Each structure stands twice: as C-alpha cells, then as structure tokens.
Amino acid sequence: MELHFDCTQCGRCCHDLRLTLSVAEAQAWAGRGHQVDLLAEGWPWPDDGDPDDPVMQWRKATSFPALVGDVPFRINLRLVARHEGPCPHLLPDMRCGNYSNRPRICRIYPLESRPFEQVTPEARKCPPEAWNSALPVLERNGAPADASTAALLADHRRTMIEDVDLKGRLAGALGFTLSALAGEGLAVCEVDPSELLVAFEEAEEQLWATPEHWTIVSNRQNTVDMLAGLDCPARLIAAGSAYLPSFADDRLPE
Ligand code: SF4
Ligand code: SF4
Numbered sequence: 001m002e003l004h005f006d007c008t009q010c011g012r013c014c015h016d017l018r019l020t021l022s023v024a025e026a027q028a029w030a031g032r033g034h035q036v037d038l039l040a041e042g043w044p045w046p047d048d049g050d051p052d053d054p055v056m057q058w059r060k061a062t063s064f065p066a067l068v069g070d071v072p073f074r075i076n077l078r079l080v081a082r083h084e085g086p087c088p089h090l091l092p093d094m095r096c097g098n099y100s101n102r103p104r105i106c107r108i109y110p111l112e113s114r115p116f117e118q119v120t121p122e123a124r125k126c127p128p129e130a131w132n133s134a135l136p137v138l139e140r141n142g143a144p145a146d147a148s149t150a151a152l153l154a155d156h157r158r159t160m161i162e163d164v165d166l167k168g169r170l171a172g173a174l175g176f177t178l179s180a181l182a183g184e185g186l187a188v189c190e191v192d193p194s195e196l197l198v199a200f201e202e203a204e205e206q207l208w209a210t211p212e213h214w215t216i217v218s219n220r221q222n223t224v225d226m227l228a229g230l231d232c233p234a235r236l237i238a239a240g241s242a243y244l245p246s247f248a249d250d251r252l253p254e
Helices: 023-031 054-061 104-108 147-162 164-174 193-204 221-229
Strands: 002-004 015-021 036-044 064-068 071-086 137-140 178-181 185-190 215-218 234-236 243-245
Touching: 015 023, 015 104, 023 036, 023 071, 023 164, 023 193, 036 064, 036 164, 054 071, 064 164, 071 164, 104 147, 147 164, 164 193, 215 221, 221 234
Parallel strands: 036 178, 178 215, 215 234
Antiparallel strands: 002 137, 015 071, 036 071, 036 185, 064 071, 178 185, 185 243
C-alpha cells in the first residue's frame, strides 16, 4: 500500500507548535530563547509484558522505572518546543528561517514518529491537495519510501531512546515529579529557557538523579480516587499550562 504526498508549503504544521525534540535540539531551541516544556505521562507497569508487543517494547525503551506510592510505573518524558501561533522561525512567505537547523521532527513531518503508528492524512495538518495520488510516494507498506527519510526517522527514534537517562536527570534538576496517567493527558513542567539550560548542564554533570517517586495528576476525579484507593499519591488538577488533558475537566472543588 502506498501513500502519496508532497508538501504544499501551506505552513500549517509550523503554527501552534508542540514539536518533540531531542536533548540536543531542545538545548539549541532554548538557547535561542524559545520555550521548551518537559511533558510527563506514566503507565502502571506490574511486569514487562509481551516482548513481541511493539507498543509495550517502545514504551519501555522510551521510559524509566519509577514508583507511585508502592506501585511500579514507567514514566515517559518528552521535551517539546511550544509556541502559540506561528513558529518563531517561520518567515512571512511560509518558508522556514531555520531550515538547515530545523528539528528532526520538522523534517519527518507528516510521517508518524512512533514505530507502531500509521500516517493518516486526517490526523495531519496538511491540506487534501497534499495527498494526491499523482504525487511522489511518501510511505510504502508503512515504511518511508525514501532512504534518507527512513534514516531520519530511525535517528529520531534512536534519540528518543538514548535521551531517556538525561531527561530523567533533567527532571531531577528541575524538581519535577508530576506525571499524567498515560492516555488521560500530559503533565507539564514549564520553565524559563535560561533555567532549562542551567538544568541541562546540571543533568549532564550528573548532579541530580532521576526521581524515583512520582505523583500522578489528573483532571478526572475517578482517576484520583482510584489511585488514592491504591495508596498512590494523586492530585486533581485543572487543564492549563501545567496539564494538557485528553478529556474535559471534572469540576474541581471550591
Ligand atoms: S523550525 Fe521551521 S519547519 Fe520547524 S516549525 Fe519552525 S518554521 Fe516550521
Ligand atoms: S502542513 Fe503539510 S503541506 Fe503544509 S507545510 Fe506542513 S508538511 Fe507541508
């Protein structure tokens, strides 16, 4: 099966950003004074599950073990360039002003960055005319048709795994120990770019360890109650800069 695509340079993917970055890319992005957030989600992880399940193995490879109360979890941290409206690098004619140094994820788009997910045009920002069957083949049988794009995608996935330890120590440097329950949302650590750069330095110098004990935040009362019943630290939180929800908020207590 073939998926045909060509970029129309509409610029939609360069607006209202949440770009997943490697550590090196996040340092460069924050070094230019732009906002980078650290996002956290966690899975209860009683055992290692099926070694042939690619989803479980990807989750494991891109996360570290932690405890929520006495319950084993795995925590996934993502560094994300965030920008409302146009990317600070976007030029008025919709070209990238940072083209030679743009993050890998910009070069990969609209391919899916995770190994077990298929590209679906409906889930991407590209307009319908970008998916015409007369255009070049982007993906064949779920894999990039072009060797250089395949190499970029492989680099992106490899970096997501290699960066796990440093991102954990970064959370330690930032004192960030809040995670969403995976599938419900993402907990956000929002810091000034200059503070983030200092925390990166401290993480690289191994001045901080990856936090072992985490608290789950959720905007759903049932989730908080369920976790409290397991003696897991959990807190109700409203959607906002500290929490990106997948569901509407439950009503918070006055
Ligand atoms: S870095 Fe360039 S390609 Fe990436 S979002 Fe910004 S303008 Fe678009
Ligand atoms: S949204 Fe798609 S078509 Fe538009 S600029 Fe981005 S990659 Fe190209």
